[in-house]
Amino acid sequence: MTPLKDKHLLVLQLVVVVLLFLIQSCGGQHQMIGPTQPIVAMIGDDIILPCHLEPAVDAVDLTVDWSRTDLKPRSVYVRREGVELLTEQNPLYTGRTSLSVNKLQCGDISLKLSTVQLSDAGTYKCLVPKFNAETVVTLSVGSVSSPVIELTNVKNKMVLECKSNGWYPEPQMLWVDSEGKPSSFEPTKNVRGSDGLYSVSSKVTVEKGQSYSFTCKVQQKNISQIKEAHIHVSGDLFMVQSNTAVHITINLAICLISIGTIVILLWKCEQKKTMISEHEDELHQTEMGEKLQRECEEKKRLEDELGNNEEDLKHVQQTIKNLMEQKTFLKNQREKLITLLQEDKTEMKEIMKKLGTDKPLLDKDRKMHKRGDKKTALDKRTEVHEELLKMTEKLMEETENIVIQMTERKGKLEKDKEQIVKHLKEKQKNERDSEETVRETSEK
Known part of the structure; x- marks a missing residue:
């Protein structure tokens, strides 16, 4: 029986040693948790570079160091004993970095970076020297615009x-x-x-x-x-171009016929009058012919200008229509995001209420831990929704600015069209008056 007791005692000692080792490992070592994929931000955005201590501890009074090894000085943000050390910070990040004290109490040392710049792209190191825990976060910076x-x-x-x-x-x-x-x-x-x-x-x-x-x-x-x-x-655009060419051809033909008529009239007048009269009439008829030709050329130019104006106006109107559709889509998306944020707030209130009203139970720590995880996940989701809402509102503002610009251009094109039509009518009247004058002169 003695060997059997010794064997049981040896097994018991081994179990105790393993348990002590696990307790020391879980309670004494901390690790830093960061994102596994690069963080993508657009120029001008406010973004969060995630970094968490596991297991979570209050990091308000701990030294926290965010840095980039490719910069001199390398410090992006330094906090020691609850105080930010601005003198060690790289000037590129002055006034653009911050940590949340509330989140620090839960071991969340994520860095908020405001008004992202192109030079912010790079690899950041998040370090807590007390636990020798660190991780890296890669930030990719981009910029886009609508074509x-x-x-x-x-x-x-x-x-x-x-x-x-x-x-x-x-x-x-x-x-x-x-x-x-x-x-x-x-x-x-x-x-x-x-x-x-x-x-x-x-x-x-x-x-x-x-x-x-x-x-x-x-x-x-x-x-x-x-x-x-x-x-x-649309094929109609080609039809417009073809019809314009037809009008130009007709107008040129009318001009040629008018000029030919003038030449014939001049020839008849030369046969009936004296040499001096013939010279004066010929000079007068030539001047009228040149004036009529100028009127025809100006009329042709105005018709071409009118055709181009109408095409530009059609393009601007279509662009405004597309922008208004985009604006409606963004407005719907904003309303959806606002609804999601309201749902997030309601869910957060419920979680905080449960965290504050839990009664002492044997499994209280387990419930508190699960609800803490839900709160952390909900905080992240809320941040994502808030960032998407900011981007949506920014896109809506840009869309509205473009709509205003295109509307102003539309108004200018419509005014230009009115002026062109007015001048074209004047030229048509002048052309008729010139032809009437030529006929009256030839009859004399």
């Missing part, structure tokens, strides 16, 4: 040019048809400005024929951003 499609008539072809300014990193541009298939287009032009941002443009040519629908896509895969612009090219 704009411009139309230009070239003989019997329509040239569509897609432009988009203010991108980073360098994006790709492509054209697709109504079925989503890539279309052939001229090589994309990418130009980097002094601000470090890229401007891209590309052209596609449409032959005379049936209607076409095109989509211009600008995309940057590293920051998962895609912007599109749509346009429908």
Whole structure:
């Protein structure tokens, strides 16, 4: 029996040693938890660089160091014994970094970075020296803008040019048809400005024929951003161009006939009058003919200008329509985000209420831990919803500004059209008066 007792005693001692080791391991070591994927932010955004201590402890009075090894000085944010050390901070981040004291109490030492700049892209190290715990967070910075499609008539072809300014990193541009298939287009032009941002443009040519629908896509895969612009090219545009050419041909024919008539009248007058009279009449008739020709040429110019004005006006009206649709979509998205944030607040109140009213139970610590996890997850979700709401409101503001600009351009085009029509009527009246004068002179 003695060997059996010794064996049981040995097993019991081994279990005790293992338990002591586990208790020391769980209670004495802390690790830093950061994101596994790069954080993507747009220029001008306010973002959070996540960093948490596990297990969670109150870090309000601990030393916290955020840094970038590629900078001199390397410090992005330093906090010691509850005080920010601004003298050690890199000037690039002055007034743009902060930590939440409430979150520090729960071991959350995530860094808030305001008004993100292109130079903020890089790898950040989050460190708490007391526990020798650190992690890294990679930040990718991007910039996007909505593309704009411009139309230009070239003989019997329509040239569509897609432009988009203010991108980073360098994006790709492509054209697709109504079925989503890539279309052939001229090589994309990418130009980097002094601000470090890229401007891209590309052209596609449409032959005379049936209607076409095109989509211009600008995309940057590293920051998962895609912007599109749509346009429908109707065969009516070619009809307008063809009808204009017919009108011009008719007007030229009328001018030639009028000039021919004047020449015949001049010849008849020369046969009836004396040499002096003939010379005076010929001079007068020539002046009238030149005046009539100038009137015809001016009329032709005004008709061409009127046609171009109407095409520009149609394009602007279509652009305003597309922008209003985008504005409606953004408004709906904003309302959905506001609803989600309200739901987040309601759920947070319920969690906080349960955390504050729990009665002493054997499993209280377990329940408190689970609710704490729910609160942390809800905080993160709320931050995401708030960031999306800010982006949506910013896009709505930009869309509204473009609508205002396009509306102003529409008003200018309509005023220009009124002036062109007014001048064209005056030229038509002058042309009729000149023809009447020529007939009266020839009859004399």
